[in-house]
Amino acid sequence: MTRLFAAIETLGQSVTRRVDRLGLAARFSGALFLVLWICIRRTTLIIRELYFSGVRSLSIIAVSGLFVGMVLAVQGYEVLQRYGSGESLGVIVALSLVRELGPVVTALLFAGRASSAVTAEIGLMRATEQLAAMDMMAVDPLSRVIAPRFLAAILSMPLLAAIFSTAGIFGAWIIGVQLIGIDDGAFWSQMQASVDVRIDVLDGLLKSVVFGTAVGLISVFEGYFAAPTAEGISSATTRTVVISSLSVLLLDLVLTVMMFRGLS
Amino acid sequence: MFPLEPNLMIDLKDVRFSYADRPILNGIDLSVRKGEIIAIMGGSGGGKTTLLGLIAGRLKPSSGSVIVDGLNVPKLGKSELYGLRRRIGMLFQFGALFTDLTVFDNVAFPYREQTDLPEAMIRPLVLMKLEAVGLRGAQGLMPSELSGGMARRVALARAVALDPAVMLYDEPFTGLDPISVGIIGRLIKRLNQALGMTSVIVTHDLNETLRLADRVIVLSGGKVHRDMAPDDIRETTDPFIRQFADGLPDGPVPFHYPAKDYLSELLEA
Numbered sequence: 001m002t003r004l005f006a007a008i009e010t011l012g013q014s015v016t017r018r019v020d021r022l023g024l025a026a027r028f029s030g031a032l033f034l035v036l037w038i039c040i041r042r043t044t045l046i047i048r049e050l051y052f053s054g055v056r057s058l059s060i061i062a063v064s065g066l067f068v069g070m071v072l073a074v075q076g077y078e079v080l081q082r083y084g085s086g087e088s089l090g091v092i093v094a095l096s097l098v099r100e101l102g103p104v105v106t107a108l109l110f111a112g113r114a115s116s117a118v119t120a121e122i123g124l125m126r127a128t129e130q131l132a133a134m135d136m137m138a139v140d141p142l143s144r145v146i147a148p149r150f151l152a153a154i155l156s157m158p159l160l161a162a163i164f165s166t167a168g169i170f171g172a173w174i175i176g177v178q179l180i181g182i183d184d185g186a187f188w189s190q191m192q193a194s195v196d197v198r199i200d201v202l203d204g205l206l207k208s209v210v211f212g213t214a215v216g217l218i219s220v221f222e223g224y225f226a227a228p229t230a231e232g233i234s235s236a237t238t239r240t241v242v243i244s245s246l247s248v249l250l251l252d253l254v255l256t257v258m259m260f261r262g263l264s
Numbered sequence: 265m266f267p268l269e270p271n272l273m274i275d276l277k278d279v280r281f282s283y284a285d286r287p288i289l290n291g292i293d294l295s296v297r298k299g300e301i302i303a304i305m306g307g308s309g310g311g312k313t314t315l316l317g318l319i320a321g322r323l324k325p326s327s328g329s330v331i332v333d334g335l336n337v338p339k340l341g342k343s344e345l346y347g348l349r350r351r352i353g354m355l356f357q358f359g360a361l362f363t364d365l366t367v368f369d370n371v372a373f374p375y376r377e378q379t380d381l382p383e384a385m386i387r388p389l390v391l392m393k394l395e396a397v398g399l400r401g402a403q404g405l406m407p408s409e410l411s412g413g414m415a416r417r418v419a420l421a422r423a424v425a426l427d428p429a430v431m432l433y434d435e436p437f438t439g440l441d442p443i444s445v446g447i448i449g450r451l452i453k454r455l456n457q458a459l460g461m462t463s464v465i466v467t468h469d470l471n472e473t474l475r476l477a478d479r480v481i482v483l484s485g486g487k488v489h490r491d492m493a494p495d496d497i498r499e500t501t502d503p504f505i506r507q508f509a510d511g512l513p514d515g516p517v518p519f520h521y522p523a524k525d526y527l528s529e530l531l532e533a
Binding site for chain 2 (some may be wrong): 124125128129130132133134135138140144155
């Protein structure tokens with residue numbers, strides 16, 4: 001009987017702990033959004049973070065996009081030519097990339113490449129009292145350190161996703177047109193005719209902005225509240241990657257249903 | 265707005281503070297006059313650093329009043345608190361330099377953030393502060409390239425950049441070689457005299473403290489145990505202070521963490 005109570009107690013504790021943390025995250029987000037407008041005027045700070053999060057992620061994003069596009073072309077062509085419509089390869093690849101793979105894979109890669117670094121950096125700045133020192137110098141760490149990194153994630157995500165999709169389409173062109181020998185004109189003209197700017201491109205970019213907001217928020221939150229120990233920072237970094245990846249996939253499902261349910 | 269003795273800079277009355285349910289401070293009364301250097305001593309975990317946090321408004325007391333430069337610190341809103349903090353400098357235990365900025369940029373940080381001075385004006389100011397701590401030659405180095413003593417001196421230059429009225433030092437001598445301890449000690453004294461600052465030093469270093477401070481506050485059990493002149497510390501027979509001064513392992517501060525009876529614990533199955 002006591003064991004049963006103990007089990008229920010543990011369950012309850014883990015639930016209240018999570019609810020607690022959720023509340024903390026909500027208050028943190030509120031405070032962060034309040035200082036965003038102060039931060040927006042500090043362009044040099046945002047540019048620096050854009051460089052570290054965005055520009056430094058360029059190579060991994062472009063190379064991954066290229067490979068994903070190539071694989072899509074090989075697999076897509078294999079299925080399409082069964083129905084004798086190999087020329088539609090461009091459409092299939094472009095739609096998959098622009099609508100889904102571009103935003104989602106970019107967000108997953110970004111979480112692993114840039115957000116984990118942001119979490120570790122903020123966690124260490126806190127552990128070494130750099131944030132406290134800033135606070136003591138009457139400079140709000142939230143607007144000086146946290147907000148620029150958050151904004152950089154929101155701004156760089158759609159740009160990186162666009163680059164990912166572009167590299168992917170280029171990769172599919174190499175495989176489809178150069179190696180398999182699909183007609184170059186058909187590849188591009190079918191793509192041009194079937195990809196819609198509003199429905200496909202803009203919705204994809206909108207997804208990216210939402211993912212960037214989620215991933216950016218998670219990374220700065222985990223860093224800001226990381227326990228100031230080696231173990232605390234390592235587990236915060238892990239949590240950033242895990243929670244970001246899951247949130248991106250879940251948000252993608254929700255957004256896709258909302259955006260494309262009326263289309264068929 | 266508070267009936268204060270005009271030259272009182274810091275005034276704590278019956279300040280209590282606890283972390284979760286663990287009481288740290290149990291009614292501290294402490295006042296510091298303008299231009300004074302006081303040292304706060306006491307065992308580890310005795311609430312010394314907490315006291316600095318309360319003075320700087322980083323922590324809120326559970327009860328009691330904290331008045332700094334005529335302002336009731338726990339009652340201040342964020343912008344008023346930041347206004348007060350522009351007049352308070354703090355030296356952190358390990359310096360807390362910004363690791364992504366050079367020595368020069370670290371010292372320039374308060375000017376760039378808090379003033380509208382042009383870069384052409386900031387440069388000589390930073391160089392003057394660095395010269396005062398003897399590290400003008402290290403202006404281009406990153407914090408990771410500095411020794412512990414040098415990092416502490418850069419942090420000191422940064423903390424006094426805006427010529428604060430109050431300086432708080434959190435264990436400024438910890439982990440430094442004797443030469444660096446001497447340098448930091450002399451700098452604290454000199455800054456105090458040159459800028460007319462009020463200084464509160466939390467420290468374990470008895471020798472340096474006795475050389476520096478006008479008054480030594482000894483904390484014990486979350487209260488002010490003694491408030492005395494440095495010379496009196498050397499001669500006192502107070503067992504707690506003697507244990508502290510002579511570095512005795514056992515005494516009023518017990519060697520053992522509270523535990524069950526040793527023999528019976530060993531014999532447990």
